[in-house]
Amino acid sequence: MNLFCVGLSHHNADVETRENFAGHAETDRVLRNCGCNEALLLSTCNRVEVYAAAENFVPTEQIARCLARTHAVEVDGRAETFYRYEAADCVRHLFRVASGLDSMVVGETEILGQAKKAYEAARITNAAGRYLHRLFQRAFRVAKQVRTHTEITRGAVSVGSVAVDLAQKIFGDLRDCKVLVLGAGETSERTVRALVSRGVADLRVSNRSRERAETLALTVNGRAVAFEQWSEQCGEIDILITSTSSDIPLLTQAKLAPLLRQRIDRPLFIIDIAVPRDVAPDVNALDGVYLYDIDSLQTIAEQSLATRRAQIAAAEEIISRHVAEFDELISRGSNYPPNASEHPTVGESSLRPSEL
Amino acid sequence: MGVLVDRYFLIASTVCFLVAITHTMLEMRGAIFRPMRFNFFAVGLGFIFQTAFLSVRGHELGRCPITNLFEVIVFVAWSVALFYMLIGPAYRLSLMGAFTAPLVVLLQLVALIAPIDRRHSVKLPPNSWLEFHASISLVAYGAFALACIAGVMYLVQERQLKTHHLHSIFYHLPPLSDLFAAITRLLWWGFALYTLGLVSGFFVGEPLPWAQITCAVGVWILYGLILQGRHLRWFAPKRVAALCIIGFSAALTLLWGITFTAQTHTP
Numbered sequence: 001m002n003l004f005c006v007g008l009s010h011h012n013a014d015v016e017t018r019e020n021f022a023g024h025a026e027t028d029r030v031l032r033n034c035g036c037n038e039a040l041l042l043s044t045c046n047r048v049e050v051y052a053a054a055e056n057f058v059p060t061e062q063i064a065r066c067l068a069r070t071h072a073v074e075v076d077g078r079a080e081t082f083y084r085y086e087a088a089d090c091v092r093h094l095f096r097v098a099s100g101l102d103s104m105v106v107g108e109t110e111i112l113g114q115a116k117k118a119y120e121a122a123r124i125t126n127a128a129g130r131y132l133h134r135l136f137q138r139a140f141r142v143a144k145q146v147r148t149h150t151e152i153t154r155g156a157v158s159v160g161s162v163a164v165d166l167a168q169k170i171f172g173d174l175r176d177c178k179v180l181v182l183g184a185g186e187t188s189e190r191t192v193r194a195l196v197s198r199g200v201a202d203l204r205v206s207n208r209s210r211e212r213a214e215t216l217a218l219t220v221n222g223r224a225v226a227f228e229q230w231s232e233q234c235g236e237i238d239i240l241i242t243s244t245s246s247d248i249p250l251l252t253q254a255k256l257a258p259l260l261r262q263r264i265d266r267p268l269f270i271i272d273i274a275v276p277r278d279v280a281p282d283v284n285a286l287d288g289v290y291l292y293d294i295d296s297l298q299t300i301a302e303q304s305l306a307t308r309r310a311q312i313a314a315a316e317e318i319i320s321r322h323v324a325e326f327d328e329l330i331s332r333g334s335n336y337p338p339n340a341s342e343h344p345t346v347g348e349s350s351l352r353p354s355e356l
Numbered sequence: 357m358g359v360l361v362d363r364y365f366l367i368a369s370t371v372c373f374l375v376a377i378t379h380t381m382l383e384m385r386g387a388i389f390r391p392m393r394f395n396f397f398a399v400g401l402g403f404i405f406q407t408a409f410l411s412v413r414g415h416e417l418g419r420c421p422i423t424n425l426f427e428v429i430v431f432v433a434w435s436v437a438l439f440y441m442l443i444g445p446a447y448r449l450s451l452m453g454a455f456t457a458p459l460v461v462l463l464q465l466v467a468l469i470a471p472i473d474r475r476h477s478v479k480l481p482p483n484s485w486l487e488f489h490a491s492i493s494l495v496a497y498g499a500f501a502l503a504c505i506a507g508v509m510y511l512v513q514e515r516q517l518k519t520h521h522l523h524s525i526f527y528h529l530p531p532l533s534d535l536f537a538a539i540t541r542l543l544w545w546g547f548a549l550y551t552l553g554l555v556s557g558f559f560v561g562e563p564l565p566w567a568q569i570t571c572a573v574g575v576w577i578l579y580g581l582i583l584q585g586r587h588l589r590w591f592a593p594k595r596v597a598a599l600c601i602i603g604f605s606a607a608l609t610l611l612w613g614i615t616f617t618a619q620t621h622t623p
Contacts, residue, residue: 154527170517172531264589267532284518287592296520303522 001037002056003131003330005090006063006082007049010104013081015045021067021082022048028127030066034058038129040122040136041067042097044114046104051094053131060084088327094135095319098143100152107152107308112143134329142322149318150311155304159187159297160194162304163271167195167239170269170290175199178237182206182230183244184216187273187294191241192220204237206230208244234268235259241271242278249280256283264288271297362416363468365409366430370464372402376457395453402460403437410434420487422494425615426473431491432611433463435498443502443542455505486560493553493572497611499546500579500604503539507600510535514594536593539600540586547579571610578603 008018023041027050031039036052043049050063061079068075085093093102098115100107119136122128128136147153156162164174171177177200181188184207192203203222206229207213213224225233234240234256244250251270260268264287272279272293284291376398409430413421421427440456467473513529516522529535554576557564582599585591591599 151524155522166517169513169526169529169531170533172533264592265586267593287594290517292520300520300522 001053001131002058003051003053003087003090003135004058005049005051005085005093006060007042007047008082009047009049009102011102012083017081018046018048020069020073021064022069023067024069027066028122028125031063032127034062034066038127038132040118040128040132042115042118044111046111047097047102049097051090051132051135053129088323091135091138091326092319092323094139095142095322096316098139099146099315099319100143101146101312101315101319105157106305106312107154109147109153112140115143116140131330135326138322138326142319145322146315146318150314152308152311152315154307154311155300157301157305157308159273159294159301160191162297162300163191163241163292164194164198166290166292166300167269168198170267171238173199175201177239178202178204179222179239179241180204180206180225180230180233180237181216181220181222182240182242182250182278183274184209184212185243185273188241188243188271189216189220191271191273192216192222195239196220200239204233206233231255231259235262237268238266239269239271241273243273244278246274246278247276249278251279251283253280253282253286256289257286260286260288273297362409362412365405365412366464366468369402369405369409370461370468372398372405373457373461373464376402376453377461380454380457395457399437399440399453399457399460402457403434403441406430406434406437419482420491422487422490424472424474425612426467426470428494428611428615429463429467429472431494432497432501432608433460433467435495436460436463436501437498438495439498439502439542439545443538455509456502459501459505483560483562485556486562489553489556489560492549492556496546496549496553497607499542499549500600500607503542503546503600504604506535506539506542507597510539510593510597511601514597532593536596539593539597543579543583543586543600547576547583550576550579568614571614575607575610578606 008021010018013021022043027041028039031041031050031052035056035058036050036054038053040051041049042051048067050067052058052063059079060082061075064079064082065075094115096102098112100109100111103111115136119128119132119140122132156165167174167177174195177195179192179195179200179202181192181203184205192200196203201221203217203220204225205213205217205220205222206225206227207216208227210224210226213227216222217224231251234251240251242250267288267290270279270283270289270291272291275294277293279291279293281291281293283289376395379394379398410421413427417423422431436456437460440453509529510532513526513532513535516526517532530538554572557569557572582591582596582603585599586596
């Protein structure tokens with residue numbers, strides 16, 4: 001039996017090409033009709049891949065034809081756009097994909113959930129048989145091991161998620177945090193949304209234009225505060241996100257220090273996304289105040305990415321070990337389950353449903 | 357069983373805590389800092405050996421083994437490990453093991469190396485109130501020690517957040533709010549136990565040296581002030597954390613004073 005993978009990803013194809021070959025509802029059936037004994041389609045925004053096991057060689061062009069969304073998509077001569085991995089290379093590729101090593105943002109974990117969903121869909125329709133079952137179960141194990149034994153997923157890699165991570169390191173549970181958004185910019189809105197996704201419920205929005213403040217407040221389920229009153233809020237709030245277009249700092253040490261006397265035991269986290277900055281840098285010297293501007297947030301994001309990249313070698317080592325083990329397992333022809341219906345679901349196996 | 361056997365238990369216990377420290381350092385060097393479970397087991401095993409030491413010593417003396425500075429130091433180290441075992445998992449501060457182990461090793465190395473294991477020439481008669489007073493006061497020291505360790509963790513985390521230099525350990529240390537909550541609880545536990553120990557001292561049935569009473573009341577006032585300052589918001593959390601470290605250092609010095617004067621007043 002030949003185990004192989006044919007696909008397109010962000011590495012070798014633009015989004016339009018990936019869209020054209022993203023597969024369709026009948027892809028599984030079509031793939032089996034063209035000679036694949038088992039076939040699984042993994043289709044995400046960054047990749048379209050077919051993992052298959054076949055008695056005979058199935059040409060890449062034939063797989064590309066199966067993946068074409070419509071008959072209008074030109075397939076002839078485009079087979080070279082696709083990459084193809086056979087046997088151990090296919091195993092290694094899947095293990096790397098599931099572990100987030102092949103992702104656009106190294107170490108991202110969303111791909112593992114997507115791979116599990118794809119596997120579950122193929123298991124239900126019996127498109128995945130004993131080979132793919134073993135391959136994917138092992139891939140999930142490898143991904144889990146890579147995540148546990150390396151720091152490949154450590155730290156946030158975008159400005160918004162870095163801000164949220166820092167907030168959690170200061171306050172722990174964010175549900176009781178009061179947040180004031182000063183200025184209704186796009187980045188601040190993204191950061192607020194990230195905070196809301198972690199449980200923040202008390203949101204206040206202030207802007208020179210009352211109308212814009214109300215619009216953003218409505219979008220994030222918060223309330224608008226008059227711009228003249230925003231500084232008074234500093235005595236109450238836990239997180240301040242600023243992104244106004246002011247030319248001079250709106251918040252200085254002299255202005256903030258008296259407000260902090262009322263809240264000596266509660267930290268204040270200030271995220272200053274504005275350029276030029278809204279908050280004077282010496283504010284960070286105040287006890288219990290943690291000030292981060294756009295540069296410091298970006299630096300942390302870059303450091304996290306660098307840490308993740310530094311962990312690639314350790315992750316590859318784990319993957320190589322599993323590829324060798326899996327290869328041996330296949331060549332020994334060890335006991336496979338007699339039919340696909342006996343394959344455990346993702347929930348029944350060693351994997352937790354939450355990992356989906 | 358005898359003098360040598362109990363020391364072997366103490367050495368074995370120190371080795372366990374040293375293993376926890378070494379493991380932490382190796383993990384930090386490899387930038388993969390995940391010492392929680394390993395440290396918990398290493399500290400747990402160390403605690404078992406400490407308990408074995410105290411048990412052997414206690415049987416030999418026929419009373420609670422806190423009759424000299426050597427035993428007092430080991431008892432404090434045991435209390436620290438006990439509080440870590442109880443508090444660490446409950447407050448999700450299992451990383452505390454990485455910080456607890458060095459303190460315990462330091463205490464036990466001082467006990468093992470310094471010539472302070474001086475036996476009393478006369479077997480001391482059992483006095484249950486005195487033993488209760490001394491042991492509960494030393495258990496309170498365990499809580500104060502853990503508050504000191506949580507204080508160190510708080511300052512490490514706070515410094516990283518303030519300077520924007522986030523090291524590997526940053527991602528494994530608990531949030532500032534959790535650490536501060538743990539510090540407050542540990543201070544209250546320590547203060548309550550210490551008050552109990554202090555009050556029970558009035559029932560020991562024999563006069564205690566004034567220097568000893570002054571030192572004990574001094575420690576009580578010190579922690580009372582820290583708690584009062586925290587309660588009335590005189591101090592910011594960072595100051596409370598720093599005071600926990602200063603407080604425990606002072607308390608240890610006073611403990612040495614208390615034990616020293618107690619030794620000079622007993623045969």
